[in-house]
Amino acid sequence: MADNRAIQGVGRITKLFLDDTRPAPDASWTVVRSYDAFVRYITEKGVPDVISFDHDLHWEHCYPESGEFAEKVIPYDKYKIKTGYHCAKWLIANGHKLKEWHVHSSNLVGAANIEAVLSTGEKEHA
Numbered sequence: 282m283a284d285n286r287a288i289q290g291v292g293r294i295t296k297l298f299l300d301d302t303r304p305a306p307d308a309s310w311t312v313v314r315s316y317d318a319f320v321r322y323i324t325e326k327g328v329p330d331v332i333s334f335d336h337d338l339h340w341e342h343c344y345p346e347s348g349e350f351a352e353k354v355i356p357y358d359k360y361k362i363k364t365g366y367h368c369a370k371w372l373i374a375n376g377h378k379l380k381e382w383h384v385h386s387s388n389l390v391g392a393a394n395i396e397a398v399l400s401t402g403e404k405e406h407a
Contacts, residue, residue, distance in 0.1 A: 295329035297322060299365055300385070301338045314338070316363035320371060328372070333383045336365040336391030355390055369395045373402035 298310040339362035
């Protein structure tokens with residue numbers, strides 16, 4: 282007798298890859314390229330089993346006014362386009378529990394900010 286779980290989507294792991302430019306690691310990931318697409322995915326489909334976060338979702342996040350790529354403090358209040366950090370904050374603010382998450386951002390300060398929000402959120406919602 283055939284196992285129909287894979288056909289019906291039962292038992293299938295859902296994976297969401299948030300990144301404005303990079304391709305997903307493989308075809309098993311769904312890619313979203315912006316804050317709005319991220320929120321829409323979670324709102325429509327729920328929290329996936331795994332989320333991988335990028336921080337910089339627009340060129341303005343990569344080229345700050347200071348001219349330094351690796352700023353020590355990120356000027357979130359000056360950004361017109363939301364970052365992966367905003368996505369993480371939205372998840373926690375809306376009470377979503379994450380099963381598994383990763384941060385793959387090259388922006389070390391931004392990555393640390395996402396990790397701090399998600400780690401704190403896990404503790405608060407445990």
